[in-house]
Amino acid sequence: MADDRPSGPMSTELWAKGGVDPDCPHDGSxxxxxxxxxxxxxxxxxxxxALASVAxxxxxxxxxxxxxxxxxxxxxxxxxxxxxxxxxxxAIDQFQRARLAVGGGLLGALAMAAAAAVQLNRRLVxxxxxxxxxxxxxxxxxxxxxxxxxxxxELGDLAAAMNAMASELDRSRPTLLAAAxxxxxxxxxxxxxxxxxxxxxxxxxxxxxAADQARxxxxxxxxxxxxxxxxxxxxxxxxxxxxxxxxxxxTKLAEILADPEGPAIRSGARSEIRFSHVxxxxxxxxxxxxxxxxxxxVRGIALHARNLFERRADxxxxxxxxxxxxxxxxANRTLFGDHVEHALNRNRRAVxxxxxxxxxxxxxxxxxxxxxxxxxxxxxxxxxAERLRTRVxxxxxxxxxxxxxxxxxxxxSSEADAEVVAGRILDAISGPVQAHDKEVVITGSVGIxxxxxxxxxxxxxxxxxxxxxxxxxAGKGRSQMFRKEMQEAVARRLDLExxxxxxxxxxxxxxxxxxxxxxxxxxxxxxxALVRWARPDRPLVYPxxxxxxxxxxxxxxxMGRWILGEACRQEQIWSSxxxxxxxxxxxxxxxxxxxxxxxxxxxxxxxxxxxxTQPSSLTLEITESLFMRDFEVKVxxxxxxxxxxxxxxxxxxxxxWSSFSRLKVMPIDILKIDKAFVDGVTRGAENSxxxxxxxxxxxxxxxxxxxxxxxxxGQAERLTEIKCDMGQxxxxxxxxxxxxxxxxLRRPRPGPDRGSxxxxxxxxx
Numbered sequence: 168m169a170d171d172r173p174s175g176p177m178s179t180e181l182w183a184k185g186g187v188d189p190d191c192p193h194d195g196s197x198x199x200x201x202x203x204x205x206x207x208x209x210x211x212x213x214x215x216x217a218l219a220s221v222a223x224x225x226x227x228x229x230x231x232x233x234x235x236x237x238x239x240x241x242x243x244x245x246x247x248x249x250x251x252x253x254x255x256x257x258a259i260d261q262f263q264r265a266r267l268a269v270g271g272g273l274l275g276a277l278a279m280a281a282a283a284a285v286q287l288n289r290r291l292v293x294x295x296x297x298x299x300x301x302x303x304x305x306x307x308x309x310x311x312x313x314x315x316x317x318x319x320x321e322l323g324d325l326a327a328a329m330n331a332m333a334s335e336l337d338r339s340r341p342t343l344l345a346a347a348x349x350x351x352x353x354x355x356x357x358x359x360x361x362x363x364x365x366x367x368x369x370x371x372x373x374x375x376x377a378a379d380q381a382r383x384x385x386x387x388x389x390x391x392x393x394x395x396x397x398x399x400x401x402x403x404x405x406x407x408x409x410x411x412x413x414x415x416x417x418t419k420l421a422e423i424l425a426d427p428e429g430p431a432i433r434s435g436a437r438s439e440i441r442f443s444h445v446x447x448x449x450x451x452x453x454x455x456x457x458x459x460x461x462x463x464x465v466r467g468i469a470l471h472a473r474n475l476f477e478r479r480a481d482x483x484x485x486x487x488x489x490x491x492x493x494x495x496x497x498a499n500r501t502l503f504g505d506h507v508e509h510a511l512n513r514n515r516r517a518v519x520x521x522x523x524x525x526x527x528x529x530x531x532x533x534x535x536x537x538x539x540x541x542x543x544x545x546x547x548x549x550x551x552a553e554r555l556r557t558r559v560x561x562x563x564x565x566x567x568x569x570x571x572x573x574x575x576x577x578x579x580s581s582e583a584d585a586e587v588v589a590g591r592i593l594d595a596i597s598g599p600v601q602a603h604d605k606e607v608v609i610t611g612s613v614g615i616x617x618x619x620x621x622x623x624x625x626x627x628x629x630x631x632x633x634x635x636x637x638x639x640x641a642g643k644g645r646s647q648m649f650r651k652e653m654q655e656a657v658a659r660r661l662d663l664e665x666x667x668x669x670x671x672x673x674x675x676x677x678x679x680x681x682x683x684x685x686x687x688x689x690x691x692x693x694x695x696a697l698v699r700w701a702r703p704d705r706p707l708v709y710p711x712x713x714x715x716x717x718x719x720x721x722x723x724x725x726m727g728r729w730i731l732g733e734a735c736r737q738e739q740i741w742s743s744x745x746x747x748x749x750x751x752x753x754x755x756x757x758x759x760x761x762x763x764x765x766x767x768x769x770x771x772x773x774x775x776x777x778x779x780t781q782p783s784s785l786t787l788e789i790t791e792s793l794f795m796r797d798f799e800v801k802v803x804x805x806x807x808x809x810x811x812x813x814x815x816x817x818x819x820x821x822x823x824w825s826s827f828s829r830l831k832v833m834p835i836d837i838l839k840i841d842k843a844f845v846d847g848v849t850r851g852a853e854n855s856x857x858x859x860x861x862x863x864x865x866x867x868x869x870x871x872x873x874x875x876x877x878x879x880x881g882q883a884e885r886l887t888e889i890k891c892d893m894g895q896x897x898x899x900x901x902x903x904x905x906x907x908x909x910x911x912l913r914r915p916r917p918g919p920d921r922g923s924x925x926x927x928x929x930x931x932x
Contacts, residue, residue, distance in 0.1 A: 298325055305333050354474070355395045355442075355452070358387040358459070359408045359424070360467035383408045383424050386467050395452075395474055397445030408470075413441035413449055423456045424468065442472065451475040492567040494545055495552035503566035503574045507624035510578050514618075521618040523577040523585035526631040527555070527592060530610045530643040531796055532571035534763035535602065538800045543602035547609065554595035559588060574628070582617060582648060589613045589646040597644070608796050612638035613646035633657045639719060664720045667713060670700060671725055677701050678733050679902040682911060683754070683873060683895045686887045691911055693752030693786070695895060696734035697902050698726075718760045727761045728770055735778040735785065737905050742784075745912045754786040754816060759793045768807050775811075782812035786837065790818050798829065805834040816873070821861055831868055838865045840891070842876025848885040859889045866890065 297314060304312050312333060314326035349356050362382050384407055388400035396403075396411070403411070412420050419438045441449040452472040459465035490502035498506070510522045529551070536544040548571065555565050555573055564576040575592070577585055596611040614635025618627050634649035636657060641647060670676060680694040700708035717723040738753040745751075761767055775782055787808070794801055805815050816837035821844055840861050847854030858874070865872045874886045877896030886894055900911065 298329055301329055349389050352389065353391055355391045355472040356389040357385055357408070357470040357472065358465060358467040359383045359470065360386045395450060396442055411442050416440045439475065440472070495549055495567045497552050497556065498564055498566035500566065500568045503564060503568065503576065504624050504628070506564045506576055507627060510576065511618060511622065511624060520579040520581070523580040524616050524627050524631040525575040525585065525589060526614045526635040527573040527575065528612050528635050528639070529571040529596070530612055531763065532609065534797060535607055537763065537765045538797055539603055539605060546602045547600050547607065550600050551596055555592060558591045558595050585615045585617070586646065586648070589615055593644065593646060610644035612643050614638055614649065615646060616649040636660070640715065660716060663713060663716050667717055667722050671722065675701050676726070676729065678730070678737065679904055680908050681895055681902040682900045682908065683893050684899050686883060686891055686894050692893060693754060694908055695754040696730065698730050718758055723758045723760050724764060727758060731755050731771065732774045732778065735774050735780040738780055738784055739778050741909070741912065750781065750784045752784055752786055754788050756788045756818065759790070762789065762793055762801060762804060768804050771808060771813065786814040786816050788816045788818040788839065791820065794829065794833065802832070802834060809834045821857060835870065837871050837873055839873045839875055845874050845876050845882060849879070849881040855885065862889050862891050
């Protein structure tokens, strides 16, 4: 038979607390149940008895009529048949009445049975089901439920017992919860008690403390003993506590056990105590004690032992996070500075084997973040950090100082050793990196500084930083050793940057324009816009002296926007003043930093719309190096502009890096031949071969060519012979203000500048 008793984690307690033993039958009198059964079943029983009596009455009458009919048949007289027929008709009538009585009685009995079933459900089944439901809810922990105990007899007793059980459980809930917590807690709970009979075994360590501790036995051990000590809790019961504790920690334990009323327990103080593990190792714990000797349910001292392994691992992790970069897991700036300081302190006066600090800064990393997103940038940093870690010597320190800047400490190094390591780092950085399924190429600039006597970490790192900026100024992708004169160069650079910021605010920049002519006809077809810095009380400053600082500081972005806007505005003025068969093109140099800016395309479009310049009148001049990184991203930006009608020219073509396979897919319209190749066109076939090859390449690709830096008539004639389309240089005109271009537009065509030969000596871009 199935057991219908409630089941669950609290079922046994529920029945026991309620005063009901589920395994023993109830021995009460059963009066209420018997009464209920009599009340429910007696009416149907009386109905069936009455039905049987009526049926027997009608059957008796029918039998009498049948007997009379048999007698009449036996006399065999003419009248007998009529009399017998009458008897039979009466018998049939009695049988019909009996059938009706039985049918009606059965219907009545069914009705009374249904009524009895309803009464049975109301008086017996429903209360029992309510009790069953309540028992299940109590078993689930809902100890606040109560049943109606007003009924008399067993059902009332059952409801009262259920309510008593729930009330008892409600009162004992804290105790049950505490027991459940102890049972499932990861910390070990031990209850030890004094063995006053002296039955505990000595642990064999000798000494009064050991003997005294041997008197304390384990009465209870929580299940955590299995995971913490490798021993089941049952095994620990009855074991002397001293035998579980490291010999060096037994004094601490004795202080707790010797004086249960002492301050150590009252204050809740915690002691670090090592317990033995079944595998022979020691488990470090933090123990707190509670004096429960007077508690009748405990009669001992409760020891709460927390495993220190996880806490110390957490503390170690926090220390690691505080001193390491969370992304790359390299040392951070704080830890790196500490390592540098400690290295200097160990070797304060030694100058023959100094320490080297290197600052590594990634070139163009901002472009990756802006074009591919910060997640891709993080992938690049993680990969390069790993490469950096594998390129330094064992015992050296690699760190991420912040952003895209890294630091390396080489202890007991030399200038030669440091330069070798710097070379390995540069080679590692320059390799392709996968970021978001795209291959990116990045370079780095490395500054190196060697420690000096009585130098602190801050000064040494500052010198390495100065050297790094010198490496960037020298062309990036290289290393520089710190020299004292670099301090002056850095100071000048900082001053120049501050002056540039002020110049932007004070509108100290002006535009000059150099004509571009059609070589075959000499017609003025366009101009190249060139910025100049008109510093107060000083000569004009040319771009070569400040563009590099503007790019490194980011000032090239607002400066470039102003240059483009001013050039477009001037083009519109010329278009409105001079009627030409074809518009005058204006070419504007664009820095790679500008193209890397995510808002570059929008900036160009805004300048065109703000000035009303036709996109076909604008040419953007870029350099070959622009395409060395993020080729697809750059191509996409320039294609968007070309779809608007803007033309793109490669400036100084042939002096940088170009892959012919990529050249044919670059969104360009013009190749500008560098002056170095133009100078050789009149010096024989070999010297003019490069310029001629560039012209033929452009013709093959459907591009136009512009020769830069033409200074002599012979150069113009030779370039015309090899089919170069356009030219510019001092032979035609120097860069002039806008009014000078207007004077040229009034002439049919610009004549050659007769002072070109002399001007070439001092020409500046």
